[in-house]
Amino acid sequence: GELQVRGPSVFAGYWNAPERTAAAFAADGWFRTGDLARRDPASGHYAIVGRLRALIVTGGFKVQPEEVERHLEALPGVAESAVFGVPHPEWGEAVTAAVVPQAGARLEEAALRGALRERLAPYKVPKRILVVEALPRNAMGKVQRRRLAERHRALYGGEGAPLSRRSTRS
Known part of the structure; x- marks a missing residue:
């Protein structure tokens, strides 16, 4: 709690x-x-x-982004990650991830999701994993999950849905 x-x-x-x-x-x-x-x-x-406030509520289940990030960052080729909630018409919020590849690594969304399915409960596996060059950070170097959520707001057709209080603060 x-x-x-x-x-x-x-x-x-x-x-x-x-x-x-x-x-x-x-x-x-x-x-x-x-x-x-x-x-x-x-x-x-x-x-x-x-x-x-980082907690993601998807289909009534609560997901801690840090738990999913730990599993993502343990996978070969993943340098860092950020997990965030994005409005979803069916689930309320969808667990979504952005990953930065290690130098020279080629990451594929399907392979990453498959590996996570072996390690996490189904509702914790991101519905989408986006491969990005860098994660947005504030002046203190903290990853800005809110910016990622806003940037990808329309990903699941939930463009007009308000982001929950918990997922917009970072």
């Missing part, structure tokens, strides 16, 4: 932004980090597994 924190070192709110502050804090004062975490029952430690 979403990691929430509270304590004396947690900030009290956003400067001159009461609506943003109200959205960021639960009624009982816990700060919603936006990180998805999993607790290891044996050690009691928490591990961050993704971001809530």
Whole structure:
């Protein structure tokens, strides 16, 4: 679930932004980090597994882009990847990926999807895998999934469908 924190070192709110502050804090004062975490029952430690706003909801199933990216980047010839949701008339959002090939590698969408089918649940396998030269990044070097989603908005004929809150933030 979403990691929430509270304590004396947690900030009290956003400067001159009461609506943003109200959205960021639960009624009982816990700060919603936006990180998805999993607790290891044996050690009691928490591990961050993704971001809530990057979550893709497809056909009622929730997909963490980072999980699909790990599998893509383990495949031969894939240098890096970004997984994002794109409006889909049947599924709400479709899991979609952009991959950058390693130098000299030739990537084929069908082969990549086939390899992922062996490793992931069917709903997690991207409906399309786009081979690109580079992924869009912000000034800090972070991949901009939102830009990819906007760029490929019409891919499944869902041009007019609004992107969900979760898939548009990156």
